[in-house]
Amino acid sequence: MFRKTISSFIILAVIFCSISYLNVRAASPLHSTSRMEGMLVVDVSNSMKDSDPNNISKEAMKMFIDMSSLEGDKIGVVAYSDEVMREKALVKISSEQDKNELKSFIDSLEKYTYTDLSTGVSEAEKMLGSSHEKDFTPLIVLLADGNNELNPRKSKTISQANQDLQSAVSQAKAKGYPIYTIGLNADGKLNKEVLTHVADSTNGKFFEATSAEQLPKILSEIFARHFKLKIVPVSQLIGTGAYQDIKITVPNENVREANISLMSDQPVEIQLVNPSGKVVEIPSDQVVLTKSRTYSMVKLLKPVQGDWTLRVKGVPQDKIDINLIFNYDLQLKLAAFAKESYKAGDTVQVRAFFEDNSTALKDKSFYHSMKGTLFVRDLDKGKTEEFSLEPGNGGFSGKFKLGSASAYEVLVKAEDSSFFRQTIPQKITLKIAPAAPVNEKPSNVSDDGGKPFPWLSIGGAAAVILLLAAIASLLWSKLKSRNRRFSGQMVIEVKDEETGERISPQYKKLKAFKGKFRLHQLLSLAPEFAETDKLIFKPLANDSLLLINHSNCTIEKNGRALSAQKGLTIKRNDRLRIIPKKVNKSIYIEYIS
Known part of the structure; x- marks a missing residue:
């Protein structure tokens, strides 16, 4: 333990001594990406039989899956009533089969009785939080009528449900999860106010849908807003019984995928001709075709630049x-500034360029087809100036002159007719000359006969004192953890996997335990659950728990099996499924206040 403490102290000292301030730095650690983590949340309560009698919610979710990238995106599903009824953890899509399995799961969803909107939103937020990866942009798509109908046999009130919803929305906002809400309104009873509030509070957007024909436009707009794309308008057709030609222009060679959706009450026939005039087989290595009850989706993979012809025959x-939207893998980067620090009046040279899979794009015609704009924000006055940038062989370039403000924020935006990108904002803090010292003596001179001040001795003594303090703190922390009491409650629910029957939730207060407790104790030491005696909980700081699994039980969170042999941190409102090996029952636990 002493050796570990020494190592920790040295590491902290090195970190402390290494901290330095850069005058030019990123304003935010976030970066743009074309990869998505999408949670589809759908109300499957009894009221949806009236608000969504034609199951357009299922069509919307399947179309969302088809519009996503064929490789790389992550999608999960939460189906809720007044509790989570079915869920599918985030699946990283790597093939058309992955998409088909997700769509089969959606088709299997049934309708249940009561409704609690907060349940679905909260579960989606938790599932994203437990599986989020930094190179993916998260979002939630909520399909509901916005109304609650609580089970009168349960103690939860409408007021509590509203508070839970607001808490879940606040959590989503804090984590940067926009919620796009699609209000289903076949019966005219849509609670638009609630769904608008959820969307607006999280930087998402509310949409209203009464028919499947509205879905392509809605989903295209969600994709466009989230991935900084532009919807390419395509004219509506009236079937004639013969093929009709539609021009589809692929603007450049950097398009990753082109999604063409066709909505029709009757079956349609489709042909595709590439820019060289050759008919392309559908489906093929270049083209993916998916069909559902109300739509067809044609996905062009890495299409060549130029004018394609889509031939459509309708009844x-x-x-x-017909809707069209392109997917890109391109990211816009702001090159490092020439200097690390600037002063008022300096001229700053700016260069921005696109990257494709971390490789800088050098294509003169591509940059000349786009408009590049520099935005410089005076952080003292809050005013922003715009400057046009010049396109070149390897990007956009320009310059601007610094004024007298203490700091500026700089970003570049580039756009064409099908998409736009912008860089991470970079902050420039102006260098301020230090004031001249007044009657200051050299640092190595003292009043004691000119002898050097004993910095080394004092520094060594301070290091020893800090080291002893660290050891004492560690020992005190160990002693406190052994006597630390628990807070909050554990909700215990047991489900019989053979019959599907669930017992009523049991609320177990934890304040009686000190140092640690076993799950078997919360289950009243029931003999059938004896193997849970090796599931141990210990208290952690910030009202969290440490779960250590020395049993053969499987632990799942959001449908994903987790290893807890070395410890798993459990936070407030986390919900786990414990699957014993010796009995065909599942134990659901949720740690609450």
Whole structure:
């Protein structure tokens, strides 16, 4: 233990001594990415039989899955009523089969009785939080009518449900999870106010849907807003019984995927001709075709630049809605500034460029087809100036002159007709000359006969004192953890996997325990659950728990099996499923206040 303490002290000292301030730095650690973590949240309560009688919620979710990238995106599903009824943890899509499995799961969802909107939003937020990766942009798509209908046999009130919803929305906002809400309103009973509030509070957007024909436009706008794309308008067709040609222009060679959705009440036939005039087989290595009850989706993979022809044959007088949106893997980067520090009046040279899979893009025609704009924000006055940038072989370039403000924020935006990107904002803090010292003596001179001040001795003594303090603190922390009491409650629910029957939730207060307790104790030492005696909980700081699993039980969170042999941190409102090996029952636990 002493050796570990010494190592920790040295590491802290090195970190402390290494801290330095840079005058030019990123304003935010976030960076843009084309990879998505999308949670689809759907109300499957009894009221949806009226607000969504044609199951357009299922069509919307399946279309969202089809619009996502064929490789790399992550998608999960939460189906809720007044509790989470079914869920699918985030699946990293690597093939069309992954998408088909997700869509089969959606088709299997049934309707239940009561509704608690907070349940679905809260579960989605937790699932994203437990599986989020830094290179993915998260979002939640909520499909509901916005109304609550609570079970009268349970103690939860409408007021509590509203508070839980607000708490879940606040958590999503704090973590940067935008919630896009699609209000289903076939019966005219949509609670638009609630769903608008959820969306606006998280930087998402509310949409209203009464028919499947509205879905392509809604989902295209969600994709466009989230991935900084532009919807490319395509004319609506009226079927004639013969093929009709539609021009699809792929603007550059950096398009990763082109998604063409066709909505029609009747079956349509599709042909595709590439820019060289050759008919492309559908489906093929270049083209993925997916169909559902109300739509068809054509996905072009790495399409060549130029004018493609989509040939569509529809039943006479049938209306065919066609939408187009492109997916890109390009990210816009701001090159490092020439100097680490600047002063008022200096001229700052700016250069921005695109990257494709971390490789700088050098394509003169590509940059010349786009508009580059520099935005410089005076952080003292809050005013922003715009400057046009010049396109070149390897990016955009320009310059601006610093004024007298103490700091500026700089970013670049580039756009064309199909997408736009912007850089992470960079902050420039102006260097301020230090004031001249007044009657200051050299640092190595003292009043004691000119002898050097004993910095080394004092520094060594201070280091020893800090080291002893660290050891004492560690020992005190160990002693406190042994006597630390628990707080909050554990909700215990047991489900019989053979019959599907669930017992009523049991609320177990934890304040009686000190130092540690075993799950078997919360289960009243029931003999059938004896193996849970090796599931141990210990208290941690910030009202959290440490779960250590020395049993053969499986532990799942959000549908994903987790290893807890070395310890798993449990935070407030975390919900786990414990699966014993010797009995065909599942134990659900949730740590609450």
